[in-house]
Amino acid sequence: MTNTAGMMPASWLNNGGIFGEEPGGKGEGVPDGMKVDRNGNLFVTGPRGIWVWDREGHHIGTIAVPTQPANLAWGDKDYRTLYITATTSVYKIRMKVRGFVPYLTRSVK
16 A cells, blocks of 8 residues: 655644555565656556556556566666566666656756
């Protein structure tokens, strides 16, 4: 389950709720690493792969990987490659979308 909340002044959270659920059986993984693309889609490691959600919390697809993923990062010069760390391997997938990297958004085209 991935949760959401609003930020109030003085760093208080309010209006908490469920953004999306990633159901899986025992030992199939839980939500962990998260990244966002330039379109606002959320990529979350979860049961059997990388779950992709749109900004409203609709599950738009799952990127299946051979072993259970734990974390992910955008990489390569143009930030269109998704690197995934998993139980026993590291995977890289070339994407059509560019990852959102907050400290680099103005310098990468």
